[in-house]
Amino acid sequence: MSRLTGGDPSLLRRINSAVVLHALRGAGSPTLTDLTRITGLSRPTVEGVVEGLFEAGLVVEAHPDESEARRQGRPARRFRFRAEAGYLLGVEIGPHRVSALLSGLDGRVTGAGSRTVSETAEADERLDQVRAVIADLLRRSGVARSSLRAVGVGSPGIVEADGTVRLGTALPGWTGLPLGERLRRSFRCPVLVENDANAAAVAEHWKGAATESDDIVFVLAGLSPGAGSLIGGRLHRGFGGAAGEIGALHLLGRDVTPEHLLSTTGTPLEPLDEQAVAVVFAKARQGDAEARAAVERFLQRLVHDVAALALALDPELVVVGGWAAGLDGVLEPLRRELARYCLRPPRVTLSLLGEAAVATGALRLALDHVEEQLFAVEGAVTTRR
Amino acid sequence: MSRLTGGDPSLLRRINSAVVLHALRGAGSPTLTDLTRITGLSRPTVEGVVEGLFEAGLVVEAHPDESEARRQGRPARRFRFRAEAGYLLGVEIGPHRVSALLSGLDGRVTGAGSRTVSETAEADERLDQVRAVIADLLRRSGVARSSLRAVGVGSPGIVEADGTVRLGTALPGWTGLPLGERLRRSFRCPVLVENDANAAAVAEHWKGAATESDDIVFVLAGLSPGAGSLIGGRLHRGFGGAAGEIGALHLLGRDVTPEHLLSTTGTPLEPLDEQAVAVVFAKARQGDAEARAAVERFLQRLVHDVAALALALDPELVVVGGWAAGLDGVLEPLRRELARYCLRPPRVTLSLLGEAAVATGALRLALDHVEEQLFAVEGAVTTRR
Structure with missing residues (x-):
């Protein structure tokens, strides 16, 4: 002051x-x-x-x-x-896909690109694909690399402030990777790395299912579930950047992975093998009893994890995204159980941005960074300690 | 702006x-x-x-x-x-005790009083005791009721912004009680009602175990466990004022109350009968196998609830208070389990304020209110949307 x-x-x-x-x-x-x-x-x-x-x-x-x-x-x-005075990139690095969005300084998306990548790809190979997607997108859009003002990146894992992945079990070679540093070599502008679920939460608030609410939890439902939350419209990263890492919740006295839960044979599915999961869900829809039981186990886990988050944070709205959101029957059990345990249960809705959520959030984080510089007003007036 | x-x-x-x-x-x-x-x-x-x-x-x-x-x-x-230009009260209304602290405008405590009350006392009787404690404290301190500038109150339950208890199963007749309105009749100054665990979190941050940290979870451990959290130094109430109501977590597929868990006979203990709990803990210390098993069940529950909070919020510090904190062996299992599930486990420490935590936090909330008026600076400068 x-x-x-x-x-x-x-x-x-x-x-x-x-x-x-x-x-x-x-x-x-x-x-x-x-x-x-x-x-x-x-x-x-x-x-x-x-x-x-x-x-x-x-x-x-x-x-x-x-x-x-x-x-x-x-x-x-x-x-x-002049929105065209500079450009921004929003990048998603996922287990099966890398993608990028391009926008001007107004945040309006003017280009997009993506590539599939194997879930077993090592970090170097994955980063090569990221660079290729971006190079291709810039070329197709006729945008010079030098006119980029900021690059936002959404990645699985717990991400440090400097863009190092502190823990990232979803991708091979990801834990300990100095992701921000590696990507910064390709750009002259700032590169901001954020946890994927956090980025998706920001995206849904910006132009998705949560534009009307400032207190939301975004659940990235899948084999490696994560969550991001906004409190009063601001991203809640937690003290160590690990807020919402509900994937670890199932360890609490129940050392069973989602791949175990979804198995119909007793042998767990391959880690992150979403094709195999889709088969189980399809069988369940066709009435296969074992598949139905497996899906039921998986949904119960998801409901429990989300309920724990809802009790801890008391959000207005829960947005469910990730591939599990596209599968039948996630929403209804979630609503039913939250109504049982929460006095004022949050609304539950599906992601509007779907597959684009993480890259869109990464773009918004890049835009935030540039706006902070444009509008830099330090030392907000406050008298509370 | x-x-x-x-x-x-x-x-x-x-x-x-x-x-x-x-x-x-x-x-x-x-x-x-x-x-x-x-x-x-x-x-x-x-x-x-x-x-x-x-x-x-x-x-x-x-x-x-x-x-x-x-x-x-x-x-x-x-x-x-002139700290003596006005006075503040911080009041705790608990299942077994009501208490009050008095301070000047600098927040320094200059007087205190308390009374025991039965856990079966109805709301009217409990409020009579609250008024009696306050009247006695003001008289002993020579402070005129008219010089009170604000009264803060900490109470179990989910508390609305206007001081109505939306849900309060810990005290008879508490759910739906317009607590703020009832107490306001006794004062000409503002009366602010807050959830007890929230108030305790504020207190530990102000002058307890958490003065060095802005990202904390305070766990009010006991038969009706609750939690309060500060994020960036600010109380996180949640969208509906129910954040941290982890007492409901145990309902998730496990409809067993703490009174069940702590039973050594198969028949649950009387609700909120903390004497009976103390007996179980004492027996466990003496080596009684059934009592040890009961205590173990209770601690596991507590650890699970706190771990869920820690994963959702990622605090720097967990402060454990409430009567269970005074019992043996809460801290070590908590530290051990949090280290297992959290990548960067929060520090875990006992409340420094102990029994005074809730009333101290209520006093701080009263002080906050008065300072807001004294220092009223509306419309903080910010350019972010």
Whole structure:
């Protein structure tokens, strides 16, 4: 707080820049008069800020449309935010697939690409595929690598602040991998690595099933289940970045993996073999008794894990994503059981973004990073300790 | 943000008041020169604010000590915060006991009182005891009821924002009780009701075992276990105020109460009969096999519940309080199991405040409320959506 009152004249300038930039991005092609009205700032202040943004290449003069040019002798100058002043990537690295989304500085997706990759692929091979997907996407989109402003990456595992994977059992060679460092060699811009379920939670809040709620849990349902949560609209990473790692819950006195639960033969399925899982679910739908029992065991586990999260966090909304969400019968048992144990059970809904959730969240994290720089206002005013 | 930039001249005044007041409370009896140096504000600004605080009765002139008076011809005027300008209460309503703490506006406890109450007492009787404890405490302390600025109350159960108990199975007649409304009749100041485990979490962070950590889980261990958590130093209540209600976790496929688990006869103990529990623990210490098995079952349950919380929230520190914390052998199994399931297991420690935790937290919540009013700075600067 002393920053604000102790005399940081640049802070007010930065606040004003942020206000004007927000207004510019929200309001089509506003005139200076529009901006003055929207922001409540004085005309000279608005002019000064717009001039600065102009020089930074973030704002250009918009061409007045013809009707207005005809109506008025000399139309007021209009301005617009230059989303094309820089680009962002959102990348998902999964067990079976790597994918990437491209957007301008407004976060609107303008390109996408993906490749399949084997669940047994080693880290080097997986990273090669990531680089190939990105190179291909940039080339197809005609975007120079040098115009990238930030790259967000969603990956399974517990991810450190510097992008090192502290633990990642879902992918071979992933635990201990300095993922951020490895990827940074390919870019001149910041690379931000986030746990996949955390990224998906951010995505559903941004443009998916959770745009109306700030208190959500996103469950990445599958053989290696994980969860991400937003509290008051902010990602809750936990003290060590491991919040929501409910995959370990089943260890509590029950050393049985999902691959065990879903087995119809007594021998567990191959780790992460989702094809085999799909077969079990298909058989269950056809009425096979053993398959039904296996699916029932799997769903009970999932319900238990999600219920534990719901009791701990008390979210408004639970969004279920991941491949298990596409299988029959996940939602109803979840709703039923949560209603039993929670006084005010959260709403339960399916992911709207589906397979795109993790990459979309990674893109949003890249956008957050760039916006933080554009709108940098440090030392928020607060009097609570 | 538009508040700040859109022309709210009083905001800066309020920020300045908060800065000066913080400095006054931290710095003994500062002079105006001291305050100017500490706050970085201009001399006229500091003078104006101190004058305002003086008029509001929150600041008085401190008497210079004699040595200084001798040393200088005309010593600079010194000022001090008037903690005695108002009083606060922190109240705990428990199954077996009601208690209250009294403090000035600096939060320093100047008086305390408590009464035992039967776990079978109905709500009216329990509230009568609460009023009696408070009346007695005020009388003994020579504090007029009219000088109370806020009353904080910690109670078992899920508590609504208005102080209504939405669910409270630990106390007879508690579910649905408009606790805040009932207590407000006795006071002219605000009455704030909070879940007991939440209040205890706040207390341990304020002046207990968690002063060094902002990411904590407080476990109120006992027959009706609950938990409260701070995330980034702030109380996490959850969307519906039910976060941390891990007591319901045991319902997940295991409809067994702690009273069942602790039974050595097959017949469950009386609900909330902590005397009977103490007997079981004592027998276990003496080597009784059935009692040891019962205690083991109880501890396993507790460990499971806390592990679920730790996996969901990933705290830095788990503080164990409540009566079970005073019993042997809660801490070690908890540490051992958390180390098994958490990649970066939280530290586990006992409550430092013990029986005073809930009332202390309630007092802090009352203090928070008053400070918010004193230092009211609305519309914190933020540019993130």
